[in-house]
Amino acid sequence: MTRIDDPAGAYLAAVGTALPGEPVDNATLGRLLGVSEEWIDIFVGTRARYFAWDLETGEVRRTLVDLCAEAGARALESAGLEAADIEFVVLSTATPDALLPTTATQVADRLGLDHLPVYQLQAGCSGAVQALDLGRSLLAGGAGAGLVLGGDVTARHLDVRRDPARMPTEELVNYVLFGDGAGAAVLTDEPLGERVAVRGVLNSFAGLGRPAGQTVDWYGVSDRHSERPMLAEDYKAIEESVPAMAVEIFWELLDRVGWSTADVDHLLPPQLSERMTARIVEHMAIPSVHEVSCVSDTGNTGNALPFLQLERLLPQLADGQRAIGVTVESSKWIKTGFALEKV
The missing domain is CATH 3.40.47.10 (Thiolase/Chalcone synthase)
Incomplete structure (x- = not known):
């Protein structure tokens, strides 16, 4: 059955994002991996990406909680809302910092949010939209404002200690394809902020x-x-x-x-x-x-x-x-x- 969307009832009031550190260009990444800039351009064409971990040592310098909390705080500030105005949190990620406690609850704690529903979705590229979809349902159920977030950190899945020369192409390309970051949006049941x-x-x-x-x-x-x-x-x-x-x-x-x-x-x-x-x-x-x-x-x-x-x-x-x-x-x-x- 096709759902007929209600044309009113959910609004994006503000968006905030967070990217860790400085951008890593293809020349820098190519030197680390022992591949050429041309190879990176041929396979992905991406010019830069950001990592929450140190390229030389693999040390994690920013966690997913850090990035999501930063993005969430920026979204709240941009919307002109306080923590007390938020009635739910939905966070989507494929790479949580830990299985438990969830990244979502850690972010809520960091932002001073309490006594509200907090959901974490396990998803990849579809996750931000799934979080938006759930957020709309919560607004339809009576909430006035909520925070939806999405982010990923690759540290657990990309090992800088491995020899790139021994990795198959389909695995090596992940090191130049992915980057780290987080984003957040404030959803409201009436047009506020960006409307x-x-x-x-x-x-x-x-x-x-x-x-x-x-x-x-x-x-x-x-x-x-x-x-x-x-x-x-x-x-x-x-x-x-x-x-x-x-x-x-x-x-x-x-x-x-x-x-x-x-x-x-x-x-x-x-x-x-x-x-x-x-x-x-x-x-x-x-x-x-x-x-x-x-x-x-x-x-x-x-x-x-x-x-x-x-x-x-x-x-x-x-x-x-x-x-x-x-x-x-x-x-x-x-x-x-x-x-x-x-x-």
């Missing part, structure tokens, strides 16, 4: 019977010395499937909210890598729409990416303008997206 209405959200599992396109592993005490890679992608499947899925999401969202392509002013496309994003946008072939991308400057920050895109979008979004955001999670193939309108 951006969430007109529709798509959140749909589409992987029945399909092999996973990406696996992010987790080692416990019994298998911590396993030779299984922490990150594994089926890049052929991703390259073949994601552009087509992005088109499907775009048209499904338009149908859901009753818009035509002429009604869309801004497009926030999937942010896998600079080269992949360019390929997706070309495949979508939407005329007269302004692209809002960030991955070439931030790397693939997973759950933080839509917030980083929104931070770039909001200063450009004029009254009455509309935007469509599209995200695809290739882990088990999840289609997500959102439709926004400045009111």
Whole structure:
């Protein structure tokens, strides 16, 4: 059954983001990995990324809690709200600092939030939209304002002590593809701050019977010395499937909210890598729409990416303008997206 979205009831009041340290360019990363800048450009096209851990030693200098709390504090300040105004927290990540206590509760504690529902979603690129979807439901249930967050830190999954020369290409590329970061948005039940209405959200599992396109592993005490890679992608499947899925999401969202392509002013496309994003946008072939991308400057920050895109979008979004955001999670193939309108 297709859900008909209520055109009112959920608004983005503000967005905040956090990126750790200084940007790491391709020359610096190439020297560390023993690969050329040209190789990085050919495979991903991304110019820079940020890491919460030291490239030489692997020491973690900023945790996911640190980054999410920073992003959340910025979003609250931008919205002009206090901790007492927030009635729920939803955080999505693929790389929590620990299994328990959850990163979400640690962030709530850091922000001075208490006596409210706190949810943590385990997700990849679809996570920020899933958090938005749950946030809308909580607003519909009577909450007045809430905080949704997303972020990832790669330290547990990228090992700088390994010899890059002995890594297969499909594993080595993760070291140049991903980066760390976090983002947050304040959701309200009335137009405050940026006054951006969430007109529709798509959140749909589409992987029945399909092999996973990406696996992010987790080692416990019994298998911590396993030779299984922490990150594994089926890049052929991703390259073949994601552009087509992005088109499907775009048209499904338009149908859901009753818009035509002429009604869309801004497009926030999937942010896998600079080269992949360019390929997706070309495949979508939407005329007269302004692209809002960030991955070439931030790397693939997973759950933080839509917030980083929104931070770039909001200063450009004029009254009455509309935007469509599209995200695809290739882990088990999840289609997500959102439709926004400045009111």
